[in-house]
Amino acid sequence: MVPGAWYLALAAALFCIGAVGLLVRRNVLVMFMCVELMLNAVNLTFVTFARMLDDIGGQSAVFFVLVVAAAEVVVGLGIIVSIFRRRAGATADDISLLKG
Amino acid sequence: MIDWVVFAVAAVATLSGALGVVLSTHPVHAALMLVLTLFSVAVLFVAQQAHFLAAVQVIVYAGAIVVLFLFVIMLLGVDKSEDLAAEPIKGQRPVAIVAGLCVLSAVLLLARSDWVSGARSTAGTLGDGHDNVALLARSLFTRYLLAFEVTSVLLVIAVVGAVVLVRRSGTMPDALGEMEP
Numbered sequence: 370m371v372p373g374a375w376y377l378a379l380a381a382a383l384f385c386i387g388a389v390g391l392l393v394r395r396n397v398l399v400m401f402m403c404v405e406l407m408l409n410a411v412n413l414t415f416v417t418f419a420r421m422l423d424d425i426g427g428q429s430a431v432f433f434v435l436v437v438a439a440a441e442v443v444v445g446l447g448i449i450v451s452i453f454r455r456r457a458g459a460t461a462d463d464i465s466l467l468k469g
Numbered sequence: 470m471i472d473w474v475v476f477a478v479a480a481v482a483t484l485s486g487a488l489g490v491v492l493s494t495h496p497v498h499a500a501l502m503l504v505l506t507l508f509s510v511a512v513l514f515v516a517q518q519a520h521f522l523a524a525v526q527v528i529v530y531a532g533a534i535v536v537l538f539l540f541v542i543m544l545l546g547v548d549k550s551e552d553l554a555a556e557p558i559k560g561q562r563p564v565a566i567v568a569g570l571c572v573l574s575a576v577l578l579l580a581r582s583d584w585v586s587g588a589r590s591t592a593g594t595l596g597d598g599h600d601n602v603a604l605l606a607r608s609l610f611t612r613y614l615l616a617f618e619v620t621s622v623l624l625v626i627a628v629v630g631a632v633v634l635v636r637r638s639g640t641m642p643d644a645l646g647e648m649e650p
Contacts, residue, residue, distance in 0.1 A: 370472055371472050371473055371476045371516070374580060375476065375480075376476075376513065376517070377580065378576075378577060378580065379480050379483065379484070379513075381573055381576040381577065381580075382484060382573060383483060383484065383487055383506075384572075385569045385570070385572055385573040386484070386487040386488060386491060386569075387487065387491075388568075388569055388572065389491065389565050389566055389568075389569035390487075390490060390491035392561070392565035392568070392569075393491065393561070393562050393565050393566075394491065395551075395557055396496060396547075396551055398496050398499075398538065398541065398542060398547065399490065399491075399496060399499050401538075402490050402499055402500065402503050402538065403490065403491065405503060405507075405530070405534065406487050406490060406503070406506060409506065409507065409510050409530075412510070412522075412526075413510055413513060413514075416513075416514055416517050416519045416522065417517060419517075419519070419595065420517045420518065420519075420595065422587065422588075422589045422590065423589055423590050423594050423595050424589060424590050424591060424592050424593070424594070424595065425592050425593040425594065425595055425604050425605060425608045426591065426592030426593070426608065426612075428519050428521075428522055428595075428601075428605050428608075429592065429605065429608045429609055429612075429613050431519070431522050432522065432525070432605070432609065433613075433616060433620060435522075435525055435526070435529055435530075436620045436623065436624065437620075437623070438530075438534070439529060439533070439534065439624070439627075440623050440624055440626075440627035441627075442534050442537060442538075443537075443627045443628065443630075443631045444627050444630050444631055444634070446537060446538070446541050446631075447630065447631035447634035447635045448634055449541060449545075450541060450544070450545065450634075450635050451634050451635055453545045453547065460557075462557050
């Protein structure tokens with residue numbers, strides 16, 4: 370079986386790609402997908418630790434992360450829809466109403 | 470041997486899908502690349518005997534969340550290509566990439582000593598991998614029962630919140646009415 374360190378390194382790389390994408394991209398939908406990438410990296414880490422420590426708790430944590438991710442996507446896309454309804458073609462830079 | 474091949478293929482698919490999400494100019498392409506990443510993460514779950522989570526990953530993430538993304542993209546008509554060369558804030562991209570590489574190298578450097586320490590099997594053992602669903606269910610419905618019940622409350626709140634957010638203003642004032650320019 371592949372050692373867990375390889376999985377953890379892969380998860381770290383996936384997390385960093387997601388984080389850089391979140392910082393670099395201006396399209397709100399793509400930024401949201403990058404958040405999903407980061408959540409998946411964390412899920413992979415949880416499952417790997419569950420295997421390395423022979424502990425079912427890690428897999429239970431992934432289950433809760435999945436539920437929270439689903440709720441987050443529903444609310445986030447709701448916010449995006451209601452923003453797009455008001456102003457067409459909004460990027461993250463256009464939504465600056467709260468800027469001081 | 471075969472597990473290394475599976476890991477290598479899934480790892481390459483995961484990383485190329487992730488890079489595709491970040492680098493594709495078209496939101497629909499980004500969503501499809503996201504499906505590639507999610508599927509290969511599910512493969513990595515199977516390779517580590519998390520069978521139930523792999524199934525849930527495919528059903529919930531690839532089946533529901535990505536479809537929701539595609540629905541929103543199509544519904545809003547934002548499926549236009551985006552000019553990636555335009556940089557809204559000067560010097561933001563190099564700084565973001567350097568920050569990402571710093572985090573990655575910090576994690577990998579820390580990993581040289583020891584990835585894993587701590588108590589083993591505190592929440593129950595994984596077994597031999599044949600009864601993953603039963604073990605996970607036992608853990609969820611005994612040790613994590615309260616958290617499991619709270620997730621149902623969370624889902625109800627999310628559904629109600631989404632409905633309130635996107636409903637057109639009728640008798641009740643719109644939730645985002647103050648944002649009207």
